[in-house]
Amino acid sequence: MTTASEPVIAGERSMRQRSRWLPKARLVYGVSGVVGVLALWEVANRTNLINPTLISRPSDIAYAAYQQFSTGTIWGNLETTLSVWLVGFLLASLIGIVIGLVSGVFRYVRYVTDPLLNATNVAPDLAFVPILILWFGIGFKFRLMLVLFIGIFYVAINTLTGVKNTEGKWLRVAKSFGASRMRTFRTVIIPGSLPYIMTGLRQGASRCLIGAVASEFIAGNKGLGFMISLAGSFLQTSTVMFGIVLLALLGVILSEIIGRLEHRFDSWRI
Amino acid sequence: MQTLTISDVTMIYERPRTHERFRAIDRVSMTIEKSSFVSIVGPSGCGKSTLLAVVDGLIQPSSGSVQMDGRPVTAPGPDRAMVFQEASLLPWFTTVQNCAYGLECQGISRKEAQQRAMPLLEMVGLKGFEHCYPGELSIGMQQRANVARALAVDPDVLLMDEPFASLDAQTRELMQSELLRIWDQTQKTVLFITHQLDEAIYLSDRVLVMSGRPGHIIDDVVIPIERPRSLDIKRTQEFAAIEQRLWDDLRSEIESELAPATAADVRS
Numbered sequence: 001m002t003t004a005s006e007p008v009i010a011g012e013r014s015m016r017q018r019s020r021w022l023p024k025a026r027l028v029y030g031v032s033g034v035v036g037v038l039a040l041w042e043v044a045n046r047t048n049l050i051n052p053t054l055i056s057r058p059s060d061i062a063y064a065a066y067q068q069f070s071t072g073t074i075w076g077n078l079e080t081t082l083s084v085w086l087v088g089f090l091l092a093s094l095i096g097i098v099i100g101l102v103s104g105v106f107r108y109v110r111y112v113t114d115p116l117l118n119a120t121n122v123a124p125d126l127a128f129v130p131i132l133i134l135w136f137g138i139g140f141k142f143r144l145m146l147v148l149f150i151g152i153f154y155v156a157i158n159t160l161t162g163v164k165n166t167e168g169k170w171l172r173v174a175k176s177f178g179a180s181r182m183r184t185f186r187t188v189i190i191p192g193s194l195p196y197i198m199t200g201l202r203q204g205a206s207r208c209l210i211g212a213v214a215s216e217f218i219a220g221n222k223g224l225g226f227m228i229s230l231a232g233s234f235l236q237t238s239t240v241m242f243g244i245v246l247l248a249l250l251g252v253i254l255s256e257i258i259g260r261l262e263h264r265f266d267s268w269r270i
Numbered sequence: 271m272q273t274l275t276i277s278d279v280t281m282i283y284e285r286p287r288t289h290e291r292f293r294a295i296d297r298v299s300m301t302i303e304k305s306s307f308v309s310i311v312g313p314s315g316c317g318k319s320t321l322l323a324v325v326d327g328l329i330q331p332s333s334g335s336v337q338m339d340g341r342p343v344t345a346p347g348p349d350r351a352m353v354f355q356e357a358s359l360l361p362w363f364t365t366v367q368n369c370a371y372g373l374e375c376q377g378i379s380r381k382e383a384q385q386r387a388m389p390l391l392e393m394v395g396l397k398g399f400e401h402c403y404p405g406e407l408s409i410g411m412q413q414r415a416n417v418a419r420a421l422a423v424d425p426d427v428l429l430m431d432e433p434f435a436s437l438d439a440q441t442r443e444l445m446q447s448e449l450l451r452i453w454d455q456t457q458k459t460v461l462f463i464t465h466q467l468d469e470a471i472y473l474s475d476r477v478l479v480m481s482g483r484p485g486h487i488i489d490d491v492v493i494p495i496e497r498p499r500s501l502d503i504k505r506t507q508e509f510a511a512i513e514q515r516l517w518d519d520l521r522s523e524i525e526s527e528l529a530p531a532t533a534a535d536v537r538s
Contacts, residue, residue, distance in 0.1 A: 169358050176326055176352045177372040177423065178345075187371070191362040268362045268403040 056238035061245065064238040074246075080223035081212050082250075084140065088147025089208040093201055096152045100159020100200070104193070105185065110160070117160070121153040125211070129218060138219035143212065150211035151204040158200025162193025198262040205254050213247065274302040274325070274427055274459060279334035281320050293484035294320050297334065300478060300487065302461060304426070307453060309462040309470035311516060312480030313524050318463045321485070322431050325461065326352045338426070348376060351420035353430040358416060359404040365415050366391060366400040372423035383422075390418040393452060410441040417452070427459045434469065443501055446472055450499065467516045468504055471495075479516060482523040489519045 038058045044050045045057040052060070068074040099117075103110040128149060136142040166189050174184040216225025224243055231239035281294040295317035302308050312318050323329045325336050327346040336343040338350070351372065359368045369391055370383035378386070391400055394414040404412050413433055420428055434442045446469060453460055464470050470477045471493055479489035491512060495503055503509050 169354065170360060172328060173354065173358050173360065173371075174375075175328055176346045176354075177375040178348065179371075179375040183375060187363075188360065191360070194362075266362070268405065 053235060053237060056241055060238035061241045064242040068242065077222060077224050077227045081225065084143045084147055085208050085212040088144050088211065089151055089205055092148045092151035092204055092208060093155050096155025096204065097159050097197060099156040101163060104160045104163025117153060117157055121157060125150045126214060142219055143215035146215040147208045147211035151208035154203040154207055155200040158196045159193060162196025163189055166192035194265055202255055202258045205258055206251055209251055273304055273339060275337040276300050276325065277335055279324055279331045279336065281317060282332040296484035296486040298486055302459060304459055305457045306475045307460045307473055308476045309464060309474040310478045310480055311464060311467060311470045312485060313482045313520060314465060316480045316482050317485035318480055319431050322429050322463055326350055326429055348423055349426045351423050351425035351428055353416050353420045353428065353433045355432050355435060359412055361404050364401045364403055365396060368415055369419045369422050372419060387422045390421050394418045410437055410445065413445065421456065427461060430460060430462045432463055447501060467513050471509060471512050472499060472504060477516060479519045482526060491515065
């Protein structure tokens with residue numbers, strides 16, 4: 001065996017050096033892409049290639065953001081949207097995981113829930129809005145229910161898929177060693193379906209955000225969705241676009257948080 | 271004296287699409303003495319693994335029975351432990367957690383189970399890798415852990431389902447002699463399934479040859495080679511003669527397997 005102190009001839013590059021540069025390259029190219037598009041957009045706007053009333057300039061959006069934050073009006077809206085999102089998403093996760101697990105484990109429950117879940121899932125969620133209003137009015141309860149309703153199927157269906165896809169060889173191991181049903185559930189089915197559950201949570205989180213904004217379009221007097229729709233009707237395009245940017249940012253942050261959680265749960269996945 | 275008796279075990283499956291019934295194994299009988307090492311060889315798809323699953327109690331035979339010392343086997347039990355083919359370690363458990371799994375299933379506390387698993391990990395040569403996840407181990411090391419997991423429950427019979435099939439030739443030879451060392455130390459009864467003739471001869475006291483589907487026993491060869499055996503015996507005349515005999519047994523089976531399916535395949 002040769003030792004690590006192998007002489008390096010000029011021009012020879014080890015694989016490690018190259019891979020250390022790659023993440024930086026991703027960042028540099030990614031940022032320049034965004035900056036480039038923003039610059040083009042600004043220029044196109046200033047040269048009247050694009051009508052500024054229809055699409056505001058990046059600088060206007062930045063100004064709208066500055067105003068919103070400096071006057072503090074944004075915080076109330078943010079709080080309204082995030083709180084209904086958080087409560088709705090937590091409920092959707094909890095109920096969705098339970099429905100998914102129970103349907104996955106008990107075949108006869110699955111025969112009942114499978115068609116229901118699929119039918120409700122393929123039907124456009126927003127078509128249910130009139131019924132939800134009829135049942136829950138147009139207050140917080142309605143908004144919460146819409147968020148819950150939109151998110152729950154993603155969590156439930158992904159969890160169910162996870163349980164169904166638990167590999168037979170692992171179940172056979174549990175059976176061979178005489179594991180009880182409860183132990184099999186705890187040591188094989190739950191960890192085996194965890195990757196699917198996390199995917200469901202991630203999809204559910206972003207669906208719930210859509211639900212939160214949509215519910216404020218329909219009913220509400222506060223929140224980011226309300227802010228966007230109000231600004232839109234007053235032709236304040238820059239505020240609308242600021243709202244969009246903020247929501248995009250929120251989406252990224254939320255999915256990043258869940259991604260980190262996911263990583264904590266499956267450190268064994270190499 | 272704990273003996274494993276398999277009497278007239280037949281397994282009939284139904285093809286899901288066509289509902290045709292076919293025989294996977296046909297009236298297989300054998301008696302395995304305590305502390306002996308018995309291998310079953312046969313062409314792929316002859317039902318060797320099915321037979322092992324029946325012995326473990328994972329599946330019920332269509333007819334016939336398996337008995338441990340006269341008591342019928344109907345479900346998996348602590349007197350038998352299976353060493354599955356590759357990648358059957360639970361990937362979310364560390365090596366020691368995996369090895370303690372069988373004991374925990376028997377109701378032993380986690381702490382005690384892990385304490386009892388430790389010496390077995392040392393026996394299979396995994397000292398220092400107790401807290402690695404299976405994904406961090408080589409396939410050879412995973413199979414060592416697999417053996418330790420089965421040994422941890424201290425079974426009377428070790429059922430091994432082609433445990434070295436996915437190892438490279440060098441690692442396989444190494445694992446074979448390690449297995450003989452462990453078998454010698456523990457005095458377990460081993461029922462070993464393989465399609466490697468030299469592996470079966472080198473390890474076993476007795477090699478049973480199974481035919482192609484429907485699998486039944488067509489030859490029963492006692493291996494008279496003295497123990498302890500070194501890997502060098504694989505190059506002796508005696509070894510070659512036994513290998514030749516097994517190969518003669520199997521040749522016609524494998525050739526008929528390659529021929530187009532006949533009505534015999536689908537008779538119920």
